[in-house]
Amino acid sequence: MGTMVDASKDNDWSFPGDKKITVVFVLGGPGSGKGTQCANIVKHFGFTHLSAGDLLRAEIKSGSKNGTMIQNMIKEGKIVPSEVTVKLLQKAMLESGNDKFLIDGFPRNEENRAAFENVTKIEPEFVLFFDCLEEEMVRRLLNRNQGRDDDNIETIRKRFKVFVESSLPVVEYYGSKGKVRKIDAAKPIDEVFKSVEVIFAPFNAEAI
Ligand SMILES: Nc1ncnc2c1ncn2[C@@H]1O[C@H](COP(=O)(O)OP(=O)(O)OP(=O)(O)O)[C@@H](O)[C@H]1O
Numbered sequence: 001m002g003t004m005v006d007a008s009k010d011n012d013w014s015f016p017g018d019k020k021i022t023v024v025f026v027l028g029g030p031g032s033g034k035g036t037q038c039a040n041i042v043k044h045f046g047f048t049h050l051s052a053g054d055l056l057r058a059e060i061k062s063g064s065k066n067g068t069m070i071q072n073m074i075k076e077g078k079i080v081p082s083e084v085t086v087k088l089l090q091k092a093m094l095e096s097g098n099d100k101f102l103i104d105g106f107p108r109n110e111e112n113r114a115a116f117e118n119v120t121k122i123e124p125e126f127v128l129f130f131d132c133l134e135e136e137m138v139r140r141l142l143n144r145n146q147g148r149d150d151d152n153i154e155t156i157r158k159r160f161k162v163f164v165e166s167s168l169p170v171v172e173y174y175g176s177k178g179k180v181r182k183i184d185a186a187k188p189i190d191e192v193f194k195s196v197e198v199i200f201a202p203f204n205a206e207a208i
C-alpha cells in the first residue's frame with residue numbers, strides 16, 4: 001500500500017488533497033476491552049490499530065532515551081507527556097501506509113487531545129467508548145497474565161483514578177460534540193463485538 005500521509009518535518013503534516021484520513025479514538029477504562037475489540041475491528045473493517053500504550057511499551061524496549069521516563073510513568077499509572085506519544089503515533093500512522101486508524105487509549109487527557117489536534121489537524125470521525133463497571137475491569141486486569149508491570153492492584157487503582165479525573169473529561173468533551181458511540185463492554189467478547197459491528201458497518205459499505 002502506498003504512503004497516504006506525508007510528514008516531511010516534525011509538526012508539519014501534509015495530506016494529499018483528495019485523501020481523507022479517518023481516525024477513530026477508542027477509549028474506556030483500563031481492562032474495558034479496547035485492545036480485544038480493536039483486533040476484531042481490524043479483521044473486519046481494514047483499520048490499522050495503534051495502541052498508545054503498546055507504542056510506549058515498544059519505545060521502552062527499543063532502548064530509547066525516553067525509555068526510563070516512560071517506564072516510570074507507566075508503573076505509576078501516569079500519563080506520559082503528549083509530545084512523546086503524539087510523535088510515536090505520527091510515525092506509526094505514516095509507516096502503516098493506511099488511511100483508516102483506530103487510536104486506542106488516546107487521547108488520555110486534555111493535553112493529549114489538544115496536542116494531537118494541533119499537530120495533525122485531524123478531528124476524529126467519532127470516539128468509540130467502552131463502558132464497563134470498575135469491578136469487572138479489575139477482575140479482567142488481574143487475570144490478563146501478559147506480564148504487564150502495571151497489572152498489579154496498586155497500579156490498577158492509580159490508573160482508575162487517572163481515568164476518572166483526566167480521561168473521562170475528554171470523553172465528555174467529545175460527547176458535547178455528538179461524537180461519542182458508547183458500547184456496553186461488560187458483556188461477553190462476541191456480544192460486545194456485535195454492538196461494535198453496527199457502528200462500523202458504514203466503513204464496510206465504503207470498501208465495496
Ligand atoms: N468482554 C469481555 N469479557 C471478558 N473478558 C474480556 C472482555 N474483553 C476483554 N477481556 C479480557 O480482559 C483483559 C483486558 O482486555 P484488553 O487488553 O482488551 O483491555 P484494554 O481496554 O485494552 O486494557 P488496557 O487499557 O489495560 O490496555 C484481557 O485478558 C481480555 O482477554
Ligand SMILES: Nc1ccn([C@@H]2O[C@H](COP(=O)(O)O)[C@@H](O)[C@H]2O)c(=O)n1
Nearest residue numbers: 052053073074077078079080105106108
Ligand atoms: N495516551 C497514553 C496512553 C497510555 N499511556 C501510558 O501507558 C499506560 C498503559 O496504557 P494502556 O492503554 O495500554 O492501558 C497508561 O497507564 C499510561 O501510563 C500514556 O501515558 N498515554
Ligand SMILES: [Mg+2]
Nearest residue numbers: 034035051053
Ligand atoms: Mg489495551
